[in-house]
Amino acid sequence: MGSSKIISNREIFFLVLMIQQSGLFWLLPYFLVRGNGTAGLGAVLAGILAAICIILIGRYWGRHMPNMGFVTALRQRHAAIGTITGLLFCLWYLLFAVLILYSFVDAAQKQLLPDTPRIVLCAVIALLTGWMSKGGLEALARLNMLCIGSIVLMMTVSIAGTADLFHPEYALPIQIQNTAQMQEAAVHSVFCYSSLLSVFMLYPASADKQTMHKWVLAAVGIGALSLIVWTAYALSVLGQYSLQAVLWIPIHLVRMVEIGALIDQTESLFMVLWMAIVMTIGSMFLWCASEGVHQLVKKQANPYLHWGIALLVFLGMTAIENTMIFLRVEAILAKVMLFFLPVMLGLIAVLAMKRRERE
Amino acid sequence: MKKIQLEKAKPITEAIVPAEISASQCASQTPITTCLEENITWVEQYFVRCSDLIVRRFCIGEAYPCAAVLLYLDGMTDSAVVHDNILSPLMCPVCIDAAMGQKVSQDYFSFMKTQLLPAGEITSVNVMEDGVQAMMNGDVFLLLDGSATGLTIDAKGFPHRDMGEPRNEKTLRGPQEAFVEAMRVNTAMLRRRLHTSQLKLEQLTLGTYTQTQVSIVYLEHLANDNIIAELRRRLNNIKQVDSILNASCIEQYIEDRPFSIFPQVQYTERPDKTAAALLEGRVALIVDGSPDVMLLPVLFTQLLQSPEDYYNRIIPGTFIRWIRYIGLFIATTLPSLYVAVTSFHPELIPLNLLLSIAAAREGVPFPAVAEALIMELAFELLREASIRMPGAIGNTIGIVGALVIGDAAVSARLVAPQMVIVVAITAIGSFAIPSVEASYPIRLIRFPLMILAATLGLYGVMLGWLVILMYLVQLRTFGFPYLAPLAPLKNHELMALAVRMPRWCMMVEPLFHKRGGNVPSGCSFFHRAIQPLKQKGDESRGQQQNNFKS
Numbered sequence: 001m002g003s004s005k006i007i008s009n010r011e012i013f014f015l016v017l018m019i020q021q022s023g024l025f026w027l028l029p030y031f032l033v034r035g036n037g038t039a040g041l042g043a044v045l046a047g048i049l050a051a052i053c054i055i056l057i058g059r060y061w062g063r064h065m066p067n068m069g070f071v072t073a074l075r076q077r078h079a080a081i082g083t084i085t086g087l088l089f090c091l092w093y094l095l096f097a098v099l100i101l102y103s104f105v106d107a108a109q110k111q112l113l114p115d116t117p118r119i120v121l122c123a124v125i126a127l128l129t130g131w132m133s134k135g136g137l138e139a140l141a142r143l144n145m146l147c148i149g150s151i152v153l154m155m156t157v158s159i160a161g162t163a164d165l166f167h168p169e170y171a172l173p174i175q176i177q178n179t180a181q182m183q184e185a186a187v188h189s190v191f192c193y194s195s196l197l198s199v200f201m202l203y204p205a206s207a208d209k210q211t212m213h214k215w216v217l218a219a220v221g222i223g224a225l226s227l228i229v230w231t232a233y234a235l236s237v238l239g240q241y242s243l244q245a246v247l248w249i250p251i252h253l254v255r256m257v258e259i260g261a262l263i264d265q266t267e268s269l270f271m272v273l274w275m276a277i278v279m280t281i282g283s284m285f286l287w288c289a290s291e292g293v294h295q296l297v298k299k300q301a302n303p304y305l306h307w308g309i310a311l312l313v314f315l316g317m318t319a320i321e322n323t324m325i326f327l328r329v330e331a332i333l334a335k336v337m338l339f340f341l342p343v344m345l346g347l348i349a350v351l352a353m354k355r356r357e358r359e
Numbered sequence: 360m361k362k363i364q365l366e367k368a369k370p371i372t373e374a375i376v377p378a379e380i381s382a383s384q385c386a387s388q389t390p391i392t393t394c395l396e397e398n399i400t401w402v403e404q405y406f407v408r409c410s411d412l413i414v415r416r417f418c419i420g421e422a423y424p425c426a427a428v429l430l431y432l433d434g435m436t437d438s439a440v441v442h443d444n445i446l447s448p449l450m451c452p453v454c455i456d457a458a459m460g461q462k463v464s465q466d467y468f469s470f471m472k473t474q475l476l477p478a479g480e481i482t483s484v485n486v487m488e489d490g491v492q493a494m495m496n497g498d499v500f501l502l503l504d505g506s507a508t509g510l511t512i513d514a515k516g517f518p519h520r521d522m523g524e525p526r527n528e529k530t531l532r533g534p535q536e537a538f539v540e541a542m543r544v545n546t547a548m549l550r551r552r553l554h555t556s557q558l559k560l561e562q563l564t565l566g567t568y569t570q571t572q573v574s575i576v577y578l579e580h581l582a583n584d585n586i587i588a589e590l591r592r593r594l595n596n597i598k599q600v601d602s603i604l605n606a607s608c609i610e611q612y613i614e615d616r617p618f619s620i621f622p623q624v625q626y627t628e629r630p631d632k633t634a635a636a637l638l639e640g641r642v643a644l645i646v647d648g649s650p651d652v653m654l655l656p657v658l659f660t661q662l663l664q665s666p667e668d669y670y671n672r673i674i675p676g677t678f679i680r681w682i683r684y685i686g687l688f689i690a691t692t693l694p695s696l697y698v699a700v701t702s703f704h705p706e707l708i709p710l711n712l713l714l715s716i717a718a719a720r721e722g723v724p725f726p727a728v729a730e731a732l733i734m735e736l737a738f739e740l741l742r743e744a745s746i747r748m749p750g751a752i753g754n755t756i757g758i759v760g761a762l763v764i765g766d767a768a769v770s771a772r773l774v775a776p777q778m779v780i781v782v783a784i785t786a787i788g789s790f791a792i793p794s795v796e797a798s799y800p801i802r803l804i805r806f807p808l809m810i811l812a813a814t815l816g817l818y819g820v821m822l823g824w825l826v827i828l829m830y831l832v833q834l835r836t837f838g839f840p841y842l843a844p845l846a847p848l849k850n851h852e853l854m855a856l857a858v859r860m861p862r863w864c865m866m867v868e869p870l871f872h873k874r875g876g877n878v879p880s881g882c883s884f885f886h887r888a889i890q891p892l893k894q895k896g897d898e899s900r901g902q903q904q905n906n907f908k909s
Contacts, residue, residue, distance in 0.1 A: 108818055128822065135833045142832035142846030143825075268704045272821040279825055 071295035078351045083296065085348065090292035094309070097285035098316035101125050104278045105317060107248070107271070122317040129279065130310030133287035134303070140284050147280055150273040154254060155230065157270070161257025162237050171235040185240040189231040192249045250274060286313055389487040395426055395504035401487050402430050402500070411435075419449050419503070425467065426504035430490070435497040437516020440478070445499060445512055448475050468508055471501075480513035495570065519544065520650075525628045527795050532670040537628040542572055542647035548630040549576060553637065557581070560645075563594060566603035572647040573609070576633075581640045583871050586656065586837050590642055606649040615835055620803050622796035623836040625657035632666050640871040656837035656871065660845065660856055662797035663687060668859050676859035686791030689784055690801050694731045695812035695820050697781045701727045703816030722772045728813030730774045734782040735805065737764070742786075839871070 071086035105121045113121065133140065171182075234249050237256075246252045254270040290309040299305060391398055399414060406412040415429040429445065449471075472481045484490050490500040490509050497515030522544065525537040538545045546560055561575040573594065577587055593613040603609055606626065614623040624644075627633055628651055633643050636654045644653040663683055668676045700707050701716060708716070723730065741760035745753040761783070768774045785805070792798045804827060811819030834841035844852030854860070 108815075113815070128826070132825075132829050135829060139829065139833045142840065142842065143829055145846040145848055146828055146832075146842075268707060268817055272817045275818060276821050276825055279822075 071292045072298075074348060075296075077348045078355075081348050081351065086292060086296055090289050090296065093285045093288040093292065094312060094316070097129070097282055097289055097313050098320070100278055100282040100285060101129060101313060102317045102320050103248075104275055104282065107251075108275065119318055122314055125279075125282075126310050126314035126317065129283040129286050129313070130307055132280070132283040133290060133310075134306055137284070137287055137291075140280060140287060143280050144284075147277050151277060154250060154270050154273050155226075157257055158250060158253040159233060162253055165237045165256070166233070167239070168236050170237075170239045171232045182235070182240045185235060185243040186231055188244050189234045189249055190227060193227050193230050248274070286310060289313075391485055391487055391490070391502065391507050391509050393505050393507050395428060395502055398487065398502050398509075399428055399430075402491060405487070405491055406432075415446070417446070417450055419467075428502050430494060430500040430502065431498070431514070432494050435495070435517045436499055436514040440514040440516060441499060444477050445501070445514065448477070467503060467506065468510060471510065476512060478512045478514065482511045484509050484511055492570070496572075515543075517541075522548075528627060528629050528632070528666070528793065530665065530667040530670065533666055534629070534631045536630060538630060538633075538645075538650050538652055540648050540650050542574060542645050545630070545645050545652065546574060546576070549633060549637075549643075552630060552634040553578070558637070561591075563598075565594065565598055565600065565609070567599060567601050569602045569604060571603040573603070574645040576637065576643040576645060578637050578640070581638065582642055583640055586642055586871065589837055590644070590655070603646065604648065606644065606646040606651055606653045609644065609646060610653065615837070619830075619834065620800040621659065621831065621834060621841070622662065622794075622800070623655075623657065623834070623841070625654040625662060625794065626651040626796060627654060628652070629666060635666070635669075656839045658836070658839065658843055659797075659831065659841050660843075662794040663792065665793040671859075673859055673861055677857075680859055683791050683793065686788040687801065689788030690792065690798075691804055692808060692820065692824075693785050693788065694735060694781055694805060695808035695823070696817075697778070698727045698731050698809055699812035699816045699820050702813060716775070716777055719777055720775045723775050725773075726813070727775075727778070728809055730778045731781070731809050732806070734768075734774055734778055735785070735809070738782055738786055739802070 071082075071089065074082035074086050076082065102122075105118060105125055109116065109118060109121055132143075230250075234243055234253065237253065238246065238249075243249065251271055251274055286309065290306045293309055294300065294302065294305060297305065389401065399416075403412070403414065409432075411433040413429075413431050413433050415431075417427055417429070419425045419427050427449065429441070431441065468483060472483075482493070484493070484500075485508055487509075490502075490511060493511035494500050497517050498511045499514045501510040501512060503509075519541040520539050522536050522539055524535050528537075536548070538548065550558060555578070557579045559575075559577055559579050563573055563575070565571050565573050575587065575590060575594070590613070594609070597603075597609070597612040600612070610624050611617055616623065625636075627636075633652050633654065637643060641654055641656065644655065646653070664680070665683075668680055670676075671679065701720075705713055720727075725733070737760070741757060745757045745760075747753075748756055765779045765783075769776050769779055789798055789801060792801060804823075808820055808823045811823040813819070815822065828842075831842045832840070832846050840847055843849055844856060
């Protein structure tokens with residue numbers, strides 16, 4: 001008989017943490033390049049180093065805290081700092097959930113339902129994602145698995161359909177004077193595509209416990225490779241200046257595709273696929289936030305708590321006035337978290353080690 | 360003793376309230392007495408106002424006569440068996456007297472069982488309840504004066520339908536026989552295909568009133584122990600229900616989510632399909648009185664497979680399978696796509712086609728969604744009516760409905776001709792689904808999808824599918840993910856789902872298998888149905904694989 005919980009909550013939560021982290025560690029090269037003036041191979045090495053660090057941290061937590069939720073594990077290492085760090089994680093995921101779902105609402109309203117009040121759309125989406133995330137990460141991972149086909153299709157179509165606009169010289173830093181501008185564009189592209197990475201990286205959540213690490217590594221590798229390819233392709237087609245002005249790069253690329261006489265405008269079709277992906281990713285972040293809060297308050301599968309988190313997401317969505325401003329705020333927070341969280345994790349590890357020595 | 364009998368019998372004779380009968384049946388164990396008349400009275404009181412009770416009194420032997428009685432229910436037994444195999448030998452004084460001599464009174468029953476009665480199965484019983492239970496199963500209950508033991512003699516002969524062709528699972532190739540209502544006939548059909556002692560048939564009785572015989576059938580070395588144990592547990596939990604009239608009654612008690620529109624067990628009327636499922640490590644449940652055998656667990660993808668996939672050659676088999684997948688997509692989504700595209704996304708349609716659609720819809724007073732709903736509902740009505748009607752009239756209704764009403768509706772500008780085409784293609788798509796139980800959810804989800812398409816366009820269709828998929832990935836059947844091998848992804852099984860692989864390529868352990876199954880296995884129905892099933896495995900799977908390849 002199959003078990004409904006193939007992998008423990010701790011592993012699941014950590015897995016998701018890794019997913020998000022791995023989406024962001026690609027920014028490290030950018031920060032390093034901008035901060036130190038290094039370029040090229042140094043940035044790539046820094047990225048690889050960051051990825052290895054994340055995987056090693058994952059293995060450490062997995063081995064030393066078996067059968068324990070990630071936030072619970074943090075708190076056990078050091079109550080106060082662990083709680084703060086856990087809370088930050090939860091807020092971070094909540095923020096991502098709000099951002100992703102708001103983008104869905106924004107796109108749906110602009111594309112199709114300009115007369116429908118935004119609050120209605122937000123309520124529908126919050127309810128739907130609340131229900132979806134209630135099914136658990138394993139179910140979300142399976143759903144994502146079905147979505148991977150849509151992503152591959154969309155990307156293939158966008159690449160095949162815009163091949164005539166492909167200019168590889170746009171993506172080569174050696175021929176460009178203003179590399180910083182190109183890096184900015186690449187980071188913007190990474191932000192757009194990083195949510196797609198989550199879809200790839202959720203696959204291990206439904207794998208067997210024994211083979212999970214292998215799948216995580218494979219997912220990180222495939223996701224990273226895809227990210228590089230897509231970013232480079234987007235740069236090659238749109239160029240660094242146009243790229244920064246585009247909000248949803250995959251959709252913009254697909255919009256440029258024309259599929260003969262049978263289907264005149266593919267935009268709506270692919271927009272729908274994109275929405276499906278966004279919905280599942282939003283549900284995943286909502287689940288992460290909910291799971292973290294459950295661990296913070298030491299409760300298990302409380303429906304009121306879960307729907308409370310969904311309500312927060314709804315309120316967050318209704319509070320946003322401008323998507324671009326929100327994106328900028330999110331980018332700043334992401335950078336803060338990127339440096340702050342490892343410091344907190346390290347601090348917790350050191351404090352725990354000292355406590356062990358005392359004991 | 361008599362007093363005891365009357366006390367036990369009293370509630371039965373008085374009781375019109377069924378609960379009292381069941382209570383007495385379950386609780387009491389009335390021993391057979393040496394007084395024949397007392398025993399007869401007990402049985403008569405038990406079957407009071409049951410006109411089919413036959414009480415046949417007679418005398419055994421002449422030299423040493425002994426009063427005896429045969430008790431059975433008319434219609435449940437085979438008259439020829441009762442006459443030729445039971446009454447004739449017992450009422451032949453020459454035989455009895457000559458054979459028994461002085462030992463008649465000492466060991467009548469032993470003599471009857473071993474030498475006199477040419478019946479297949481004879482069982483000694485000591486309590487009346489066992490005797491009457493056997494009578495209700497079609498046996499004959501024999502009692503002798505002076506003996507506190509009775510005999511139940513197999514003489515089953517209740518009427519049942521002859522074996523015929525499958526009605527709902529027709530194939531062009533392969534066996535053309537179907538299960539019937541009699542459980543023993545069905546088990547025999549399976550035994551005929553699986554000549555192995557590994558085929559186990561665990562029998563149990565369910566339903567206080569119906570006392571329905573149910574068999575759990577599985578191949579011991581292949582079936583997953585956890586599934587069998589869980590099934591046993593769930594069946595034991597429903598032993599005290601009032602009635603089990605059909606396999607579907609059991610389904611409602613044992614499935615994981617009773618309110619789900621998606622079936623969590625599979626029914627089949629084909630013995631070959633059942634045998635293949637058993638070889639996959641699945642479990643069959645045969646219910647007496649039901650011509651459909653229940654197979655469990657079932658995955659959604661298995662509901663889309665047909666035995667014919669494996670009877671055809673590889674490429675045609677694969678082609679047919681993909682036609683069925685396309686049929687599934689059409690049956691669920693085509694009307695909603697039509698509504699969404701015509702109402703919200705006309706830019707997706709080429710200009711010429713768009714103009715043609717617009718011209719045809721000119722003068723139609725309803726929006727596309729109303730048209731679609733009306734036509735789909737009309738089609739569902741037609742389908743229901745043609746099923747209930749006798750053959751010829753059913754066909755007529757189908758023709759009248761499809762041609763006459765459809766044409767009239769288009770002529771009257773009530774619906775656009777394109778909508779008639781869409782509904783007709785949708786109907787054809789739904790008929791391509793080989794499983795009856797899978798066709799219901801497919802027909803049902805079409806309607807909410809249409810409404811969502813009418814309100815949110817393609818986004819609505821996508822949201823609807825997202826909800827359906829999310830529900831399906833959460834669904835489990837006896838612990839197995841319902842949407843496997845799609846999610847969670849199982850590469851080999853997924854490959855077999857896409858392509859009907861050659862039989863010698865099917866060497867993957869099926870999802871349901873107990874590990875260490877000693878036969879090379881595939882991943883879909885019928886992958887091993889014609890391969891020889893070995894007794895307790897001596898050979899490794901690799902060796903067998905080579906054998907099959909060679």
